Amino acid sequence: MIDTDVLDSGLGDADDDDFDSVVEVYDSQLPDNRYLDRELSWLAFNQRVLELAEDPSLPVLERANFLAIFASNLDEFFMVRVAGLKRRIVTGLAVPTNVGRPPQEVLADISGAAHALQLRHAAAWADLVKPKMVDAGIEVVLWNELTPAEQTKLYEYFQNQVFPVLMPLAVDPAHPFPYISGLSLNLAVRIRNARTGRQEFARLKVPSMLPRFVQVPADGNIGRVRYLPLEYLISENLSDLFPGMEVLEHHTFRLTRNEDMVIEEDETENLIQALEAELLRRRFGPPIRLEITEDMDEVTLDLLLNELDITEQEVYRLPGPLDLRGLFDLAKIDRPELHYPPHVPKTAAAFQPPDQSPRADLFTAIRKGDVLVHHPYESFTTSVVAFLEQAARDPHVLAIKQTLYRTSGDSPIVEALIDAAENGKQVLALVEVKARFDEAANIVWARKLEKAGVHVVYGLVGLKTHCKLLHVIREEDGLLRSYSHIGTGNYNPKTSRTYEDFGLFTVDEQVGRDLTRLFNELSGYAIEKKFKRLLVAPLHLRKGLLRLIDREHRNALAGKPAGIRIKVNSMVDEQIIDALYRASQAGVRVDIWVRGICSLRTDLEGVSDNITVRSILGRYLEHSRIFAFAGDGDPQVYIGSADMMHRNLDRRVEALVRVVAPAHINELDDLFDLAMADTTSSWNLGPAGEWTRNSRDDSGTPLVDMQEKLMSQIQRRRRSRAVR
Template identity: 85%
Template sequence: MIDTEALDSGLGDADDDDFDQAVETYDSQLPENRYQDREISWLAFNRRVLELAEDPSVPVLERANFLAIFASNLDEFFMVRVAGLKRRIVTGLAVPTNVGRAPLDVLTDISGEAHALQVRHADAWTTLVRPALADAGIDIVAWDDLTDDERMLLYDYFQGQVFPVLMPLAVDPAHPFPYISGLSLNLAIRIRNARTGRQEFARLKVPPMLPRFVLVRADGHTVRYLPLEDLIAHNLKDLFPGMEILDHHAFRLTRNEDVVIEEDETENLIQALEAELLRRRFGPPIRLEVGDDMDDVTLDLLISELDITQQEVYRLPGPLDLRGLFDLARIDRPDLHFPPHVPTTAVPFQPNEQNGRADMFAAIRKGDVLVHHPYESFTTSVQAFLEQAAKDPHVLAIKQTLYRTSGDSPIVKALIDAAEAGKQVLALVEVKARFDEAANIVWARKLEKAGVHVVYGLVGLKTHCKLLHVIREEDGALRSYSHIGTGNYNPKTSRLYEDFGLFTTDELVGRDLTRLFNELSGYAIEKKFKRLLVAPLHLRKGLLRLIDTERRNAQDGKRAAVRIKVNSMVDEQIIDALYRASQAGVKVDVWVRGICSLKLGLDGVTDNITVRSILGRYLEHSRIFAFHNDGDPQVYIGSADMMHRNLDRRVEALVRVTGSGHVKELLSLFNLAMNDTTSSWRLSQDNEWVRHHLDDAGHPLVDLQDKTMAAVQQRRRRVRAVR
């Protein structure tokens, strides 16, 4: 057994300085060009999402959804990653890069790759998904495809529902060029004044609150839709009476929406954040998307007025902003979606046959419970646990971290109910959760008004760990009930994100959480813990030592293996540790959803490393760290990805899973993911992601998520049969 407190005291008999010196020696023996660029790797991830949209074996409305996901992902990439790189270049700050190239060269590569992907994305819609939808009875038409009767019906809709909310903005000496909001879809319109003969320019924003696709006609099993911007564009004469409409083109602007707050220089974090969110709306432009038919006069005007470069212009075949396909993907056609899956209740939490309810506390007292979402229900596990705790008169205190949730969340309601019932309730709200800042501020204040003790974490650190701690009085003594998860306490995303959560009454975990919450509501994370590895002080070092234990075991001729499942693998120290382990003969499996800066094809260095990526109906979100440990497996789950921000600038927590059945379950999942008979993307020796989803005979390989779904259902059926 490895005690994590011992891990923090040193590696064997070596002290920290000896360990760091040994690491530096190892690093000097590794190739210089040993990392992949993180931004290019992220684009490769989004290409994998696009490949699902291009796959004819995927139900067509799910393909439309993947196109929308691709578009949304790329928007965030530009708003944050590209914007961050440009901000650092402009301000002269050091630009993090692990590939030894100039930042401007990186931006040039990003621009080229992103442009190619956006063209491919548009083509996938035009030539693949849209025709497939039409074949299935969902036809997305153009204005020219409409009959006269359909145009008359749509004109009535335009007059009644669209025209009143449109706001055309002219550009002339009396009207300066209008502010263009980020991610808005717009029409650039050139008109001629019939009286003066002078050409003018106008901008018209497509109203985001209206359906992006307007229903034209529903006839039995066939429905027809028209893009909203097409409807507006062909009725511009109503907006500009007495004017001649010369031309119109769609365009869309992306702005820098990264939030930067100097926390050590502000007295009130909430006020500073609210001011920064206001500033975000007016961030500088970083991408201009235009229709590929836009004329040079209009484009030159936009470039000049928006102060944007040619490199930042993306000419694309229409329609722009395919995030609108999220609406289409919700069409109620079960035959065009993935087969429905209803999450099961985890076996220990299944209701008592006598009263139809589960006693969550009694179930957890019997032994640790590992829950796998969304295969197993969040509602009947995490939510039910918190709701029972809020009502239970024996519960004295509830402490919880909240990174992303919804304002109407039953999680928030349960915390409010607990506070109003007189319990001590602490909610550590991370108001800096990107793009959820404004919502988090709103419901944090709602919690405060209800009497919940709300704290906002530590200066300079985001609190990203997923922790829930309940203190209950039982037989005159206090008992801790703990939940440590890999995903957010969000009932909505729990249906789409794959995550694990561990419930336990283990006293060591309870003590760890008591100390950690005290430190989070206080000033600093300094203490070492028994069953937790906690960032920013101890997590990286703990993982490095666990990996190095495998390296030394391999050198001693023992079997050794490291298995890591994360969303992103970027941190150079962790990657170098995996390289060193591989050199020593350790079998290294990396299962990564998104960014991977680890390189393959380095002779003598990566010979024992395998890298896989799995995408599907659910977003693979759990983080798992498994070490062979000479036959006594050490397995951790938690919130941390292998990125600088997670290891250095966030409060993260991993918990060691000790139940033999749970360890077996996690290792079995890894066996399935890394098996060559399982559908996945594999990182090749030339560092290209290659999809393997068919066998040599053209038959589909095993789908990990379908297989897991079936296994969970089968487990439930076995329990029912026994009962």
């Protein structure tokens, strides 16, 4: 599974502009060409998503879903990353890149790579996935493939359900060229007035509130279902929209706009009002990509280019249908045999209720020892949600503090916080209203929480609060005890079913003190410079990791055991990369497990010889962040919310927590052993930034699917309880 809420979505890593605080790094001991271009590396990540769609061993509706994820990811990449580059060029601001190339050259490379990928994406649908869906009895058809009876029934649907909501907009001296909203699907129609002979142009927006794929009425063939794209249905009935006119040409097109948001927080008195104004402005961002069907005539294209003020380099001519995000709907068809086998998350052993008891006492369980939960293999609902709900109703709980970056509609997390406030507890919710593409939803949640009596704050000026923290203060025997949860993923029950993440529950007093100080900093004016068991950005996290890397470097030079293992979504930060290069030169074995962007190279002789980079994509989106250092026999292992990107280390509040229980350290180490093994299916980063998929051995036998193996292992085992 890949991240669609990104960008986040998921999936993506293009959900922020990383230009504002790029750290200039130069090390004369390392080659100048030591970084891979981050934009091209992101496109390589999306190519890996596409390769899953092309994989014939996967269930066909899952392959369709990966096609939709690819399309959604690429949309966000253009709306944010490409938009950010163009904005900097247009405004004359500096555009530093991690490979030192002119931004115009970067844009040209992006355009070339993106064109090739979009054509490959269209071919994967037409030549690979669509035929397999036909074999399974699911067809996406053309109008001329329907029988006259089917066409008649669909015409009735058009008249009753589609025609009334269509709004053709003419373009003439009295009607200026209409506004084209971002990511909308449109028909460009050229018509001739039968009376005057004059040619006219009209734009017709395909209604997004209607099903993108219209089901063809059943023809009696049991086991077969057919769909017609909505724009094809509209195209075949244009005469009803333009009576008395001759339809000369009609073509589908789609525009992507700049949706990169810039808010000067230092210059605004009300962040929410400024954000709402910026959300309105974002709808009218300048165009950055025009997708057209391959049959569009030059007259229509020239008109669009002139009216939209877009260059030919930004035009993507593709075979139809455009906007394959619509495949998300088809991928939900209820055909279990065409999906991954169902998986029900297991309740973590520590949180399983005792015999004859309807529910577990999570406070008692956590007091017995730290609990490490691995989602979605282990249930988010019976751990995080149950913990918060128990805290909300427990009369001994005095206060609850939580960060909220992204959550889902009708979230039990939000409802539990409201219940806690209504039960008289002190409740603090730090809602990050600047979470990209979730801004509007988060404003709604923030206002709902405020109305219920929750203390809502929006974090620190100039920083996004991205850390995943939950802190509960409970009175026990006249004393106050802290119960803490630090996670790698959002407090989102919906995405927790498809995102791989870790969460640590603990009553450790030092973690409690750290969280108390951190929440005070986030909600008030405290400035903390030291934390004991946490590494916190933006002040300490990069420095702390650099010290840990340097210690492994020195241990290796001294002949002591040394090793570094890092799992992140993206590896971009130059200082971290250079430190890893230097550790490699000293003989430290470095394993990097990355889902998305990786600017680190593995092909630098004498520099990266000891570095291995793997990527694993599949059913679940690999989202956890793990940092493990051998420590000469005293392992230093952290989990948390931070990726190795400038935004995470410089412009976000991030938190890593040290994992100390030997059983948990061993579990994370075993996970790395599995991910990095040559017998596990993965992508390997090789020369020139090329990713090679290794999914079968020399005899053609499929390699181990790590996620499938973990599902099986965790269903069978009972986790060892941590002993501090």
